[in-house]
Amino acid sequence: MMSEQQCDSLFHGRTAVLATQHRKEQVIAPLLQELGVQVVVPTIDTDQFGTFTRDIKRPGNQLSAARLKAEAALQLTGADLALASEGSFGMHPAIPFLPYSRELVVLIDRAHDLEIVGEALSTETNFSHIQVTRLEEAHTFAQQVGFPAHGLVVMAAPAAAPADILKGITAAADLTAAVIQMLDQFGQAHLETDMRAMHNPTRMKVIAQATENLIQKIRSCCPHCGCPGLDAVEQETGLPCAWCGSPTHLTLATRYACKKCSFQQRVLFPHRQEKADPAQCNYCNP
Ligand SMILES: [Zn+2]
Ligand SMILES: [Zn+2]
Structure with missing residues (x-):
């Protein structure tokens, strides 16, 4: 039986490319240091793989979206180790009206032909939306969802065109201006929590949990072949x-x-x- 050290030492001293434009390295990089892995962020347009504000449709399921990002980073940089994360938000499958998030962090190792997936499920999310016809309603909602530490997205209606969506709002004055613009033009405004990691510290925490789960799985070695990633x-x-x-x-x-x-x-x-x-x-x- 191989020891823990032998199995996770496959990664020691290596560099992993992390496909993110949303500063996920802030939580992922310090944790990967535990394995002796240095995380670097290449210049890559991950938005082409789908975004939360629906302006680009997400291909396939959550895991395949994460995989696509990691593979793009490998291809772009020529590296042999990559990381990517993907979140999904919705309602809890068993408890009505309870918002719920699932974060995945995937590691792909081309040198050893390995894929290991860390996962975190959490009811700690500010995932929410509201339709308003008055400015005060917008500010009340903002307070409830942790604004301005958490960003907001404003549009006329849920089906708004990409160009008409105002994203990454993190100042009260900007929120007021965006909502007034929608109210003047359409008589209503649709607000959503910005789920992009850099505008959502609550989501960042769940990404950290998924990364910890990934490290735990990496350290879980197969007693037969010594390969990391023995999985439930x-x-x-x-x-x-x-x-x-x-x-x-x-x-x-x-x-x-x-x-x-x-x-x-x-x-x-x-x-x-x-x-x-x-x-x-x-x-x-x-
Ligand atoms: Zn009984
Ligand atoms: Zn094995």
């Missing part, structure tokens, strides 16, 4: 109820798999809990 691929439900022993929907075991070789591992009680709270049981607490 399946959660098996059925943790027994503490009272009656019936299987619940809580996780009983996690299955890990190596992307390089066929090694697989089933780990029981991944949350260090061998019995489920009877409140989670269909029989004891219907």
Whole structure:
């Protein structure tokens, strides 16, 4: 079995290109230093791969968008190690009206033919929007979403054309001017939180969490081939109820798999809990 150091040493002393125009290096670079990796940002137009303000449609799913950015950075620079991140925002799948974000940070290593993906899910997001017909409503909304530390985007209506979207608003006077312009012209204004990382410190924090998850995965080595990135691929439900022993929907075991070789591992009680709270049981607490 290879030790942790042996497995993450694949990256020590190397330089990774990070495809970002939104200053994500501020949180990603210091964390990657833990692995001895220096992060550099090439000049690259990542907006061509889709933006949050919908002016360019995002191709494929979130992971393929991150992959595309990393691959473009590799191609552009000739480097063999790249990083890219991609976020998505919406409503929580299980809890109504709770905003929710998912950040991915992908590492692609051409030298060892590896792809490792860090992930963070968080309900800590200011992702929100509002339609207003009065200036005061706009400023109230701004206060609720952490303006001016968090930027805002203003347009006439959700379906506004790219050229008519005012992005990166971070000053009260600019917000007032933008909203008045829309109200005068269209009688209404549509405001959205600016989800670009440099205008959204809350999002930056979740990107940092996804980077920490990536580092954790890099340090998780396959006991068979020593390759980094041993990953949880399946959660098996059925943790027994503490009272009656019936299987619940809580996780009983996690299955890990190596992307390089066929090694697989089933780990029981991944949350260090061998019995489920009877409140989670269909029989004891219907
Ligand atoms: Zn392996
Ligand atoms: Zn029970």
